[in-house]
Amino acid sequence: MLGLMQDQPLLISSLIDFAQRHHADAEIVSRRVEGDIHRSNYGLIAQRARQVANALDALGLQAGERVATLAWNGYRHLEAYFGVSGSGRVLHTLNPRLHPDQIVWIANHAEDQVLCFDMTFLPIVKAIHSRCSTIQHYVAFCDADKLPADSGIPNLQSYETLVRAQPAHYKWPALDENAASSMCYTSGTTGHPKGVVYSHRSTVLHAFACAMPDVLNVSARDSVLPVVPMFHVNAWGLPYACAMTGAKMVFPGPAMDGKSIYELIEAEQVSFAAGVPTVWQMLLSHMGQGALRFSSLKRTVIGGSACPPAMLAAFNDVYGVEVLHAWGMTEMSPLGTVCTLKNKHLALDESEKMQVRVKQGRGMFGVDMKIVDEDGAELPWDGKAFGDLLVRGPWVLSAYFKNEGGTPLVDGWFVTGDVATIDPDGYLQITDRTKDVIKSGGEWISSIDVENIGMAHPAVAMAACIGMKHPKWDERPVLVAVKKPGAEVSRDELLAFFEGKTAKWQIPDDVIFVDAIPLGGTGKMQKTKLRDMLANYQLPAH
């Protein structure tokens, strides 16, 4: 016996339709590549998204064909989000921070037909277009008068010229909700980059979850600043969740320095901002220098990599901003857990609450998770046992595009590559990446725990902990550290700083000072490169 409710597919076009109908005048504010502040709203975004759809029809693009973007967070990018997916094409966000060779490989693998890009990235496009074999049309996010005369890029046209020529009326197709809507490549640790292909269904369900009070808590009263890029994992789903709720959106464009972000937060009365720790570090540093305060910011979600406890404390204690510590993956659309308190925690004092907030948070409905040992047996949720983290759910991937890398599932569960504990209340704490855990004398040492202690030292700007081969213990931890400009600390002083903060056997055997730690395209520390750099390093004899 079936239910008798209406059979309506979950579609991305419904999100922008809703925003247009119910929140037409809610603002979309962008700092542009041009440097100025541009003001739009959902009514205009919806109209231009339809013009984008008509333009893709005019270019002859078929359903399911890929339209790539190489762009900052901004209104044109948002129009492409809805116009491309809404009309049945697949939005493929390319990460401009990757090496051009990687971008070429990815664009060819995805068989992109169109590439839309911000003028910032013209040099990249110039460098790669001759090797992108499937791209037929290059569209620059600018007015016609900003187009370079002699770029050498074939079929280069201005987005504004292309879009404005189109009628504003377009009937969104009634797609299968399981149709592909968008894709994003993840670099992974071995082999080629792998494409994650989202569907309309997974995107809309993820948006529902994203907006919930225990997740990102997005409402029509919010002014939302996604500093986290739209070119990577759809800015954590915020463009969809904001359209679903009619929240005002504020886009930083290319200006991610502390001063620009602070000014934008104040000018647009941002209530909620989303970003990675490195960006917030720049913001906090700017705030501290000027003894500045926020007049509107209420909460911020921090993910991408673990948030240092010192940063949590600064936001919470100094600025009165609630930090939502979060964990997710490209393969998970990306939200998996967000750290919000439960009813039982409300009576705790601030320091006890902070003990909860340092964890990556609780799973939301729609994400099942478990931790398993090396034999695949499930481990208890006691906050102590740690093992490989497995997840499943309607916005978790089942396979990579073109089956790259084989099946990523074990018995229906996606193997995240993270190692974690889960406490009795369901709070997850990532202790490490599976490949970064240091196995010393049969015990595991979390490289992240060691890094957090190292980075708490006032003279340390950044620190990475990696395992070095050891004849007796298999591996021993070594801390690679970057000093703050003008700050000084010696190897022995830094090692002494660990005393009393962790078990003796978990203290690194050595400290290596470097000028910089290599960062990847999404701002994460590249420990593989670090290991290559230290190929000839010898552990000190004890």
Place this chain on the structure above:
Amino acid sequence: MLGLMQDQPLLISSLIDFAQRHHADAEIVSRRVEGDIHRSNYGLIAQRARQVANALDALGLQAGERVATLAWNGYRHLEAYFGVSGSGRVLHTLNPRLHPDQIVWIANHAEDQVLCFDMTFLPIVKAIHSRCSTIQHYVAFCDADKLPADSGIPNLQSYETLVRAQPAHYKWPALDENAASSMCYTSGTTGHPKGVVYSHRSTVLHAFACAMPDVLNVSARDSVLPVVPMFHVNAWGLPYACAMTGAKMVFPGPAMDGKSIYELIEAEQVSFAAGVPTVWQMLLSHMGQGALRFSSLKRTVIGGSACPPAMLAAFNDVYGVEVLHAWGMTEMSPLGTVCTLKNKHLALDESEKMQVRVKQGRGMFGVDMKIVDEDGAELPWDGKAFGDLLVRGPWVLSAYFKNEGGTPLVDGWFVTGDVATIDPDGYLQITDRTKDVIKSGGEWISSIDVENIGMAHPAVAMAACIGMKHPKWDERPVLVAVKKPGAEVSRDELLAFFEGKTAKWQIPDDVIFVDAIPLGGTGKMQKTKLRDMLANYQLPAH
């Protein structure tokens, strides 16, 4: 090209699985028919829901067969919600406030196989069982020692005996998400009651929407009191939304008087309560008599019928409780609109905000709506034009059970039977039921507007406005009023009270004082009965 995300159906069993795994110790507190307070939690509810499922297997119930309930809000009812639907049967909540003949008709029409009931309703079950031709098993929500010895009810057994005999392990079936999960009959205004059949998909999507910050804003920090009954429209979806978020639940059982509700709110530190205006009127009356205050209640959702502005003001101004004015229907699972502010309203002063709050609110993502004129042409959202309200969406019905009453859709839109305005910001205001609108001299008069003015008079406890045939104007409004105990007001005084509060031609032609206005099974005024009562009434000559 399809997306490559996991194919996981949206199932009610996943909700209770999630609550058990992530919020096992979140409390479920019930005031029982037995009179005491009972404490359970999601861990135990989940375990006993599985026992319910095993019990239904043992009784030989097939997938899709109906299990009826006749019960108050309480933990056993909640266990049935998840055990019945989770195992693939259809939960059919019967409304004990209906006439026994209607209950018999509905149970037979639904072909219920099992009836679970609270002992309060033993007299009803005694009166109807011989006429319920399909019910094979009667299960009383009590311990074996509370069962009556000589009820005459065949196959009567104790729920506790039945359930406790079952193993706590049960593997929920992997159902089609479009399978029927539950049903509820709506009395309608003409013809037989009509069955609305919800699906797992519609229920889970509705729960997502229900939990959102702009809707009921349900989180794991909440203590939720649904006074709105689980026997009607699934207590506005709260049992599902609370399981989805791990919110504490507090159930009032049969004690809906002001004192009992107040004591429960304080004892269980309820943060959010849901109910109809008549129940809140009893609560406010109790509060006022004792000069009481709430220590934990932050917000309340009021629906079922329009909330009188005076009640909104009392909650907001006197008690500091945010009122979420809401509108929905049995046919809509039931949520359609909830009144929460937008970003643009935050700077308004309290009286301006109140102008927004008196409306029934904004549509949420998932509910499309429009208003149309008598020819079906769409009317503007200008806050003035009013017309028939039509809705559509994945939790709006497509047909009634067994096609009772024919198709309720016009061009894919469900005709709500309400008349409404929608303002430029998308805020809906129900001006009347289509059948209650008073057509006077070619203009429409909203019976609800007239009632709201009448009920604002300090001596009036309840008021209904109905249209009476008039030789010149077609219809003219008449106010039927019930005085508060001990209060006095004359016909002319009450009519004078309307002066200056509405247009002259909208002031009733007469006032008729009665001892009571007939209420239906869901607490709404029954104007059909009122019209019957006044069949011989004559309008005064002017």
